[in-house]
Amino acid sequence: MADVAARAGVSLSTASLAFSGNKPVSPATRERVLAAAASLGYAGPNPLASNLRRGRSGVVGIAVGRLSTAFRDPAALPMVDAVSDVLDAAGFGLLLMGDDAEHARLPLDAVIYDICGRETWTSYDDLVARDVPMVVVEGPAWPGTTLIDIDHRGGARALARHLHDLGHRRVATLMLEPSHPQREREAGLREVFPDAEVVGSCASDHDAAQAIVSDYLAAEPDVTAIVCQSDVQAAAVVVEARRRGLDVPGDLSVGGFDGITTPWLDLELTTVEQPLADKGRATAEAVLARIAGEPAHDVVLPVVLRVGGSTGPA
């Protein structure tokens, strides 16, 4: 930049201003600086130096674990997309993080924990030590973090009531791995069906869910409905039930969670629809606030029951 400034006949600081626009520069000077840059093949301020001086990298980490696990469930995508949109607009980029502490050496302005069923993250302590702002999606909230959550319990309760209204009394549930969302949803379910049987628990993965529910249905259980904790699980239950000759919802009602579309099924799932994009936007806004040093309040977003064709009278 010094060369560019010299070539343009201005000082280094003026050249810097011409690029950053942080203070007014006369159009003529700016023009000369840009021309000098072009003729010297200078592509603009070096991001590394700029980062050091400004104390900011423009990089926000998002901890999702393994991609093929995190994004196997389509419900994860719209949320991350929304985060990305908001951060992009503010000039920040999203860096994918696994859960190893090596990331401590990366220049992160903030970190998002998109919990995905995890309970702990080994990088937490490191980030606290470095004063890196953290935003946690779907809890649990740790000290110093901002929490963006949805109303798991209320959603689960609404779905349970819907089934109860349809006359169901013997209900089972296919759970996610132990986590804050799972515990909250189970609590909501048990407000209506205290004795709901547990089918099993697995990630939000078609194969895993189908295998578990296959074993369960083979034992010819005495239930009229299965409540799942994700639509991917619910779709797997529908597929498996049919494979066993059961009619859905005639013989078995199936409930989901998330509100994604399942185009490969010929019915729409009854599900608890969560505002995925809103969740992402709220997350990104909390991140930006924390980076700016402003306080960020926790958020709990509402969900709505969407009745489809996978549930019917008991």
Add this chain to the structure above:
Amino acid sequence: MADVAARAGVSLSTASLAFSGNKPVSPATRERVLAAAASLGYAGPNPLASNLRRGRSGVVGIAVGRLSTAFRDPAALPMVDAVSDVLDAAGFGLLLMGDDAEHARLPLDAVIYDICGRETWTSYDDLVARDVPMVVVEGPAWPGTTLIDIDHRGGARALARHLHDLGHRRVATLMLEPSHPQREREAGLREVFPDAEVVGSCASDHDAAQAIVSDYLAAEPDVTAIVCQSDVQAAAVVVEARRRGLDVPGDLSVGGFDGITTPWLDLELTTVEQPLADKGRATAEAVLARIAGEPAHDVVLPVVLRVGGSTGPA
């Protein structure tokens, strides 16, 4: 770090070495430095300063466009996962890039273009100007980039021959949007079926594919097989064919591309399996080589035909 060094009674450079391990430091000194750091709450070298000094950020961009588009097709995930694994092990992180030029201000050591059907990226010129190494996945290769590709044409040809061997003569193809992979695959198909009819073209998305093929089948075309350019498309064709009362593969054979699993179908697709993880690893290795200033050679990976239950005698 100066404070830590003072506290430990060593020089700044020794403290630096104690943290980086780039030169030998006596265990005793190192111990004292680390203890001093702990007692002062110093979490290790500031990444921003370290980055400037070393001329490297540890951040590698990956341009995939919109996440919910790029990762809607499960085939994209294992590849990115493999990239992430290799880069992680080398201390690099993956930053998701859309296609806007704002990313020019981010500290990127290299950029991966995971083409996903795109032909152009607006950030290319900027990155060239900044001398940022670029690796392009599935072409076309631009000047200065390293190309990691698969044998699209050979795979498509093998699938076409398989159908020809089964007696098929009237074959149609459902294409991806215009792109290097699509053109190569079409060329492979036409080596065997020069007159293959075009069903249409769309992204690798279930809904889009099903809509297109629905219109096509409604016209009761005179074909015995449909070759798709992704397994997601192929699954959609199977679903739609059955919805119309056609037996697969009795009335219609369907071929795919990618080699993913489709657990919600009760048959395995006949498909061209590509080495997704190998592709990711090769990509990451090319990135690391280019960052290290070493030459990186282009790569073309082989594919294999995997015969499943979606194709049968004409």
Add this chain to the structure above:
DNA sequence: TTGTATGCGTTATCAA
């Protein structure tokens, strides 16, 4: 194995 000295390329402060 440790210490001294220098500069990485900016941006911000302040004065002109």
Add this chain to the structure above:
DNA sequence: TTGATAACGCATACAA
């Protein structure tokens, strides 16, 4: 609107 100057926090060449 512009210019002089001082950090930003570290890693390395070199000398000891």
